[in-house]
Amino acid sequence: MNQHLTDEQFTDLLLGLDDGTAATHLNSCEHCRHEMARVEETMGMLREASMDWSRQRVAEMPTPQPGFFERLGLSFRPAAGMAMAAVLAIAVAVPFLIRDNDVPQQAAVQHMSPVPTAEQIAADNELMSAINQEIAQPAAQHEAAFASESGKARTTKR
Amino acid sequence: MPATASTAILSFAARQEARTHELEDIDGLVRLYRAKVYRYVAYSINDADLAESITQDCFVKAYANRASFRGDCSVSTWLMSIATNLVRDHVRTQKFKFWRNFRATAADVTDMSHQISSRASSPESALIARERVQGVHAALATLSERQRSVFVMRFLEEMDLAEIAKATGMPVNTVKTHLHRAVTAIRAQLGPNASTLGGTR
Numbered sequence: 001m002n003q004h005l006t007d008e009q010f011t012d013l014l015l016g017l018d019d020g021t022a023a024t025h026l027n028s029c030e031h032c033r034h035e036m037a038r039v040e041e042t043m044g045m046l047r048e049a050s051m052d053w054s055r056q057r058v059a060e061m062p063t064p065q066p067g068f069f070e071r072l073g074l075s076f077r078p079a080a081g082m083a084m085a086a087v088l089a090i091a092v093a094v095p096f097l098i099r100d101n102d103v104p105q106q107a108a109v110q111h112m113s114p115v116p117t118a119e120q121i122a123a124d125n126e127l128m129s130a131i132n133q134e135i136a137q138p139a140a141q142h143e144a145a146f147a148s149e150s151g152k153a154r155t156t157k158r
Numbered sequence: 159m160p161a162t163a164s165t166a167i168l169s170f171a172a173r174q175e176a177r178t179h180e181l182e183d184i185d186g187l188v189r190l191y192r193a194k195v196y197r198y199v200a201y202s203i204n205d206a207d208l209a210e211s212i213t214q215d216c217f218v219k220a221y222a223n224r225a226s227f228r229g230d231c232s233v234s235t236w237l238m239s240i241a242t243n244l245v246r247d248h249v250r251t252q253k254f255k256f257w258r259n260f261r262a263t264a265a266d267v268t269d270m271s272h273q274i275s276s277r278a279s280s281p282e283s284a285l286i287a288r289e290r291v292q293g294v295h296a297a298l299a300t301l302s303e304r305q306r307s308v309f310v311m312r313f314l315e316e317m318d319l320a321e322i323a324k325a326t327g328m329p330v331n332t333v334k335t336h337l338h339r340a341v342t343a344i345r346a347q348l349g350p351n352a353s354t355l356g357g358t359r
């Protein structure tokens with residue numbers, strides 16, 4: 001066989017989805033074997049370097065005070081602290097406004113809490129409402145900064 | 159209540175208890191998984207600083223939602239699914255601003271020279287490794303957040319396609335499509351194959 005692997009065949013082989021055809025070619029083709037080795041080697045280097053990097057970054061990250069998560073998790077009180085609440089707000093303030101066309105987001109959203117209990121929903125709501133209250137003032141500037149864009153986002157909601 | 163029903167409920171409660179036991183030790187959870195979650199988020203949003211707060215957020219959410227963990231996937235996959243939702247919320251709320259500034263701010267996820275050098279056997283291999291990693295990072299910057307997320311799960315976390323589908327809520331075929339796109343972009347960025355560190359096998 002003279003034809004080298006197509007991108008499709010190459011990636012399938014890399015992902016372990018090959019039906020045997022690409023593997024057979026690889027055995028007899030120095031060029032494709034070389035390319036596979038290069039890509040696997042690159043992924044391996046990236047995997048190691050990025051984990052070293054991540055561990056280092058994480059080690060420098062501030063660690064929450066002992067009991068922080070417990071207090072937040074058990075009581076959902078706004079006493080959790082302005083900084084963390086503001087951080088949470090960035091992620092939860094305007095959720096699910098835009099739907100992309102290509103991917104079933106609904107499935108992803110549902111997946112996170114497959115069968116939420118009534119208790120859990122209540123707890124989540126309480127957490128969200130506590131956070132919203134807490135960030136009302138500190139988030140004002142942030143909200144203003146995104147006001148026009150969020151407005152656009154809302155109008156594009158399907 | 160019939161005995162069978164109460165027994166079933168008790169046994170269900172016991173199973174839930176065992177499954178969520180790992181999640182009760184939040185400090186242990188953070189210790190074990192924070193670097194994985196952080197790497198995933200940093201690559202997905204391509205912002206090393208913002209990834210810190212989203213990572214913290216992920217563990218807060220995991221702890222708050224620990225009762226919803228059914229034990230039908232690994233804790234790691236479950237955390238990835240929470241992180242995925244947070245990344246999507248972030249991208250959705252910041253979309254316009256974020257993508258406008260994306261190229262200009264393409265954050266220091268790309269700076270791994272030190273980590274690469276410390277693992278390389280020689281200055282020459284360190285140089286090749288740095289070029290390759292930079293090439294991959296440049297290719298990743300051209301991809302969507304979803305394509306990058308899926309790439310990290312497959313090639314850095316070494317999750318299988320079914321796990322990725324579960325963590326992202328995407329059909330397996332969509333995961334495959336994203337991976338094809340990512341691998342093709344990376345190979346194109348690396349250019350014609352000329353050098354390997356260890357040679358061919």
Ligand SMILES: [Zn+2]
Pocket residue numbers: 003004005025029030031032033
């Ligand atoms: Zn070939």
